[in-house]
Amino acid sequence: MELLIVLCVPALAAVISTVATGRRVAAATTVIGALVVLLTALWVAVVAGSGTEIVAVKDWMSCDGMSALLLLLTSFVGLTAAIFSWGYLEKMPSSGRSGAGRRYYLNFNLFLLSLLAVPIFAHVALVWIAVELTTLLSVFLVSYEDTPEALEAAWKYVMLTCMGAALALMGVLMLYWAMAISGGGPFTWQGLVAASSRMPPALLMTAFLFILVGFGTKVGLVPLHTWLPDAHSQAPSPVCALLSGIETSAVLYAILRLLPVFQGISGAAASWCVGFGLVSTVVAAFLLIQVKDYKRLFAFSTIEHMGIILVGAGLGSADAQLGATYQIMSHAITKSFCFYAAGAALLISGVRNISSVRGLIRTSPVTGVSLILGGLAISGAPPFAVFFGEISILRAGLRTGHPLVVGLLVVSIVVAFCGIMSHITHMVFGNPSSEAVAVDLPRTCVGALALAAIPVLGIGLYVPQWITDLLGCASAFLGR
Amino acid sequence: MDMGTTGAISLFSQQVLGLLGGLFLLTAFALIVTRQLLANLMIFAAQSVLLAASALTLGCASSSTHLLVVAGLTILMKPLLIPWLLRRILSRDMYARREISQVLSIPTALLVAVGFATLAYFIARPLVAGADPAVRINLPVGMAGLLLGAFAMTVRREAMPQVLAILSMENGAFFAGIAIAPDLPLIAELAASFDMLIIALVVGLLTKQIDERVGRTPVGELVALKEDSAKWSS
Numbered sequence: 001m002e003l004l005i006v007l008c009v010p011a012l013a014a015v016i017s018t019v020a021t022g023r024r025v026a027a028a029t030t031v032i033g034a035l036v037v038l039l040t041a042l043w044v045a046v047v048a049g050s051g052t053e054i055v056a057v058k059d060w061m062s063c064d065g066m067s068a069l070l071l072l073l074t075s076f077v078g079l080t081a082a083i084f085s086w087g088y089l090e091k092m093p094s095s096g097r098s099g100a101g102r103r104y105y106l107n108f109n110l111f112l113l114s115l116l117a118v119p120i121f122a123h124v125a126l127v128w129i130a131v132e133l134t135t136l137l138s139v140f141l142v143s144y145e146d147t148p149e150a151l152e153a154a155w156k157y158v159m160l161t162c163m164g165a166a167l168a169l170m171g172v173l174m175l176y177w178a179m180a181i182s183g184g185g186p187f188t189w190q191g192l193v194a195a196s197s198r199m200p201p202a203l204l205m206t207a208f209l210f211i212l213v214g215f216g217t218k219v220g221l222v223p224l225h226t227w228l229p230d231a232h233s234q235a236p237s238p239v240c241a242l243l244s245g246i247e248t249s250a251v252l253y254a255i256l257r258l259l260p261v262f263q264g265i266s267g268a269a270a271s272w273c274v275g276f277g278l279v280s281t282v283v284a285a286f287l288l289i290q291v292k293d294y295k296r297l298f299a300f301s302t303i304e305h306m307g308i309i310l311v312g313a314g315l316g317s318a319d320a321q322l323g324a325t326y327q328i329m330s331h332a333i334t335k336s337f338c339f340y341a342a343g344a345a346l347l348i349s350g351v352r353n354i355s356s357v358r359g360l361i362r363t364s365p366v367t368g369v370s371l372i373l374g375g376l377a378i379s380g381a382p383p384f385a386v387f388f389g390e391i392s393i394l395r396a397g398l399r400t401g402h403p404l405v406v407g408l409l410v411v412s413i414v415v416a417f418c419g420i421m422s423h424i425t426h427m428v429f430g431n432p433s434s435e436a437v438a439v440d441l442p443r444t445c446v447g448a449l450a451l452a453a454i455p456v457l458g459i460g461l462y463v464p465q466w467i468t469d470l471l472g473c474a475s476a477f478l479g480r
Numbered sequence: 481m482d483m484g485t486t487g488a489i490s491l492f493s494q495q496v497l498g499l500l501g502g503l504f505l506l507t508a509f510a511l512i513v514t515r516q517l518l519a520n521l522m523i524f525a526a527q528s529v530l531l532a533a534s535a536l537t538l539g540c541a542s543s544s545t546h547l548l549v550v551a552g553l554t555i556l557m558k559p560l561l562i563p564w565l566l567r568r569i570l571s572r573d574m575y576a577r578r579e580i581s582q583v584l585s586i587p588t589a590l591l592v593a594v595g596f597a598t599l600a601y602f603i604a605r606p607l608v609a610g611a612d613p614a615v616r617i618n619l620p621v622g623m624a625g626l627l628l629g630a631f632a633m634t635v636r637r638e639a640m641p642q643v644l645a646i647l648s649m650e651n652g653a654f655f656a657g658i659a660i661a662p663d664l665p666l667i668a669e670l671a672a673s674f675d676m677l678i679i680a681l682v683v684g685l686l687t688k689q690i691d692e693r694v695g696r697t698p699v700g701e702l703v704a705l706k707e708d709s710a711k712w713s714s
Binding site: 123125126129132133136139140143146148151154155158159162163166167169170173174176177180200202203206 | 603606607622623626629630633639642646649650652653656657660661663664665667668671672675678679682683685686689690693694
């Protein structure tokens, strides 16, 4: 029942925002809808964290610990993004076209709906469809600004991710075949784990590779990442927060849930994950040194973090899995905060490239402080959550005897830290250029920043018991 | 042992399936090399008809109502609804266009495509050992369709052929799917068809938007977004 509410509310909000007369009505509806979803998701997370699976339709829609974690993160970022959108759209010059605001909120709600559907669906074929829909329903959010660059980004985004989805579809169909060969059973994540020992290993492995490459395109794994910095830098900032913080993790979730299927059968799947993850981390860390656009900076950092999480999950020990789960959470909350800060910087300065922004701390102290905070938090400075996640993955890597992997990770984390911080200090400190004037941020944007900052600052220092339970319960689903 | 698959079917149906598979492969090659956009659309429609025919044959041979519904759904969606939708959204003159330049010349592209088709057979061979005849025919052909579609997407520069390449990749996946997962729940089947329709709609609208903004649709030439060009800085 709770799960149906979670899916119905954004659908309802989408309908209201199309028929609503003004943008304010649509904006308010979206915020209220997102709040209802967050409260329901909190309840689901508390129940699922205690170890009970919430079932709406057996074998079709259900929520265990891992999916409840993703559901909670999605709804939290959904709420902050909805609040941030309110002020952002009012300030952005390109929102002048008639009906653009209403269309934005329609697409926003539908996109949120598809993101929420990924963890809620239990049937693997439906998960594939939900993942595909997250692309299709966010294309017009990416192209919202209607500039040639935004259209180019949207085109690359839809083409590459749909190509990936077609490859993943082949993998899903093969899994279904393997399920039938093994004697049948529910075609869910847990059903697959239960039946895996009776499946032909070669078929299982081929299916996994199709899904890893296919969904990996959408996660942004190197060398399939080329669309990601474009799309994540051209979309409006609140959408970037959802794309970067949630969409990538949601697709990664679909890959990670296949890992326990291979435990005890073949170590190859885990090795593929470690390899892919490592390449992505290293390449992204070095690419983010030379970016010119600060939103691209955070986009490359997303690729880096997806790599780290994949390595953590691939290492396979229980504490590595806990680290990967923790990292999914800390990345989602921190990266969305970073994109709100970047959005605020864009509202203040009106330009996207790093070299023309200076002295933000004087023109807008809120933006300056947020950017510094976000930069420190996402690049892994203590005492923020990302730091603890990375440390636990590195420690698990040493314990499982992968010193080379750990060494490469440390190098790229350090390189990424230096890259991100040097760009951000350039933007925040120094003398503002002469034509820069002090601008006030819209109140809703400041509110969204403050709300998003709470977990960024808090989680590293104090983790409430119910979140610890949820994380433990979620990471248990990465193994068997 | 092979519960989910279709089981033994008559020799005649196998021959029909083999013929359809060969023709399907041929259309996948044709999608790579035809330059006229309208012809490209026709080939996609023909490929979809072949997919439906294969599902129909398999459905009749193994008397599975599931596959008959899939065949009906395919014939409704892919050769009829999707081309109709694309032609409605996009202006008439876009169809008269020819692609001026391709990334690879046609002979080179064909040569690489043959390589991809061979690769598909290599991937599929260990999987189909001991499987039903229908799987032995459809899985390698479907896999080849999938890979050739991916290849077509990377060598085409116009927007429309790229879209059709994506849709033909899904055709390939389903061509294998009707043999390896014939009893996939109908709701998933329905949702997947609906999903193809949304792809066509979304990408069609995006193409139209690009056409209006940029005046042309050679998406292969869209390269403004790179690290070294920060041209929107002003």
